[in-house]
Amino acid sequence: MTGRRIFLHFEAVDSAFYAWVNGDPVGYSSGSNDYSIDSLWLIEGRIERDAAFHARTLSISKLLHSTRWANCGHLISSTQVLLPNRLKIVPHIIRSTDATLLCEVLDDIINVGQKNWWELKFNKQTGGIEGWKVNGVSIMKKGIYPCFWRAPTDNDKGGGPLSYLSRWKAANLDKLIFVNESCSVESMDGYEVKISATYHGIAKAEEKTPSDAEPSSVLFKVDLTLLIYGSGDVVLECNVKPCPDLPPLPRVGVEFQLDSTIDQVKWYGRGSFECYPDRKAAAHLSIYELAVDEMHVPYVVPGECSGRADVRWVTFENKDGVGLYASMYGGSPPMQMNASYYSTAELERTTHNEDLRKSENIECILTISTRVWAERIAGPLVFMMNTLFLPCHTLSPLVFFQKLQQPPALISTSPNFRKSDY
Numbered sequence: 001m002t003g004r005r006i007f008l009h010f011e012a013v014d015s016a017f018y019a020w021v022n023g024d025p026v027g028y029s030s031g032s033n034d035y036s037i038d039s040l041w042l043i044e045g046r047i048e049r050d051a052a053f054h055a056r057t058l059s060i061s062k063l064l065h066s067t068r069w070a071n072c073g074h075l076i077s078s079t080q081v082l083l084p085n086r087l088k089i090v091p092h093i094i095r096s097t098d099a100t101l102l103c104e105v106l107d108d109i110i111n112v113g114q115k116n117w118w119e120l121k122f123n124k125q126t127g128g129i130e131g132w133k134v135n136g137v138s139i140m141k142k143g144i145y146p147c148f149w150r151a152p153t154d155n156d157k158g159g160g161p162l163s164y165l166s167r168w169k170a171a172n173l174d175k176l177i178f179v180n181e182s183c184s185v186e187s188m189d190g191y192e193v194k195i196s197a198t199y200h201g202i203a204k205a206e207e208k209t210p211s212d213a214e215p216s217s218v219l220f221k222v223d224l225t226l227l228i229y230g231s232g233d234v235v236l237e238c239n240v241k242p243c244p245d246l247p248p249l250p251r252v253g254v255e256f257q258l259d260s261t262i263d264q265v266k267w268y269g270r271g272s273f274e275c276y277p278d279r280k281a282a283a284h285l286s287i288y289e290l291a292v293d294e295m296h297v298p299y300v301v302p303g304e305c306s307g308r309a310d311v312r313w314v315t316f317e318n319k320d321g322v323g324l325y326a327s328m329y330g331g332s333p334p335m336q337m338n339a340s341y342y343s344t345a346e347l348e349r350t351t352h353n354e355d356l357r358k359s360e361n362i363e364c365i366l367t368i369s370t371r372v373w374a375e376r377i378a379g380p381l382v383f384m385m386n387t388l389f390l391p392c393h394t395l396s397p398l399v400f401f402q403k404l405q406q407p408p409a410l411i412s413t414s415p416n417f418r419k420s421d422y
Contacts, residue, residue: 101230127197143256151347253367269311
């Protein structure tokens with residue numbers, strides 16, 4: 001008898017143990033004999049001091065010598081463990097008096113910004129952003145709007161009339177549009193502007209205004225508040241009240257359209273490959289960088305794709321380093337992030353990947369909830385999302401990202417990041 005399987009002793013494997021605090025390496029141990037979780041206590045002082053940061057450890061095992069089935073250095077296994085924070089997280093500090101804010105209201109348009117730096121144009125009729133420029137460069141074409149729909153996957157379609165997709169369509173979630181019920185400037189001074197908008201989500205076929213729509217036909221009520229600071233910080237607060245008889249929702253988040261040149265994505269979250277709340281264990285938490293084209297997954301039948309899970313912050317920049325930064329804010333959980341040249345409607349329309357047509361803009365979606373999470377909740381729901389947006393200017397934000405503690409969700413264009421603030 002001849003054994004056909006090849007087994008290796010642990011001595012043939014090189015094991016290593018690493019520790020990071022928010023992306024910075026603070027400890028390392030290597031060797032099959034010395035590998036031990038006790039190595040962590042050698043860096044306990046650093047983790048204790050920086051406990052407001054995200055601490056994590058990673059153990060990996062590689063072949064020490066080549067074999068018949070793999071070369072030397074082949075990765076056999078890897079496991080990442082996230083360590084709990086020991087101190088209360090200090091939120092991002094917005095210095096509202098650092099810069100003077102210019103604001104003017106012309107009919108239905110609200111212009112907010114700083115001269116020769118950034119400009120945000122807000123439409124009171126639609127309740128959304130019509131344009132966002134940084135240093136004269138167009139960043140955001142339109143947004144920020146509620147988003148509850150996504151292109152269905154094979155799993156969503158399984159089960160025929162009892163499938164999630166069938167239930168979503170029966171509830172008209174695939175026809176959902178948002179109409180602006182009200183929009184106003186709540187407060188305005190030289191340092192900050194507060195803009196509030198209320199949306200009603202109704203089925204597209206009804207084509208009714210909020211005042212004409214029957215209460216029973218309103219599937220969602222969304223209250224969205226933008227707090228804009230002279231520093232360039234924009235804090236988004238979004239409160240969602242869905243109809244109580246809706247099925248588990250495809251997603252709960254916000255969407256916006258970026259200029260096609262803002263195609264460089266950097267994020268602190270899971271990756272680097274596509275991952276979702278129910279499929280992320282193998283995706284390690286780290287800082288990754290990809291072009292938007294590289295995030296697309298060419299499934300034979302197009303559907304939801306390009307997602308990255310547990311994102312703490314993300315930047316969308318052009319090749320010159322100009323763009324937007326978005327992060328968690330306050331008590332918001334990590335986000336699911338999608339960025340693609342293919343719109344949700346395009347992914348849903350086509351049946352073959354080669355038939356997909358790119359949009360003029362990049363569709364970005366930040367999600368705080370997906371079906372996997374929402375289906376575990378019973379009773380009336382109220383979803384709350386806080387996000388921070390900042391303008392990015394040149395490559396200086398890179399230092400800020402690596403020193404970030406755990407800010408709220410934010411989009412910003414501000415280049416004035418201070419290491420002492422974080």
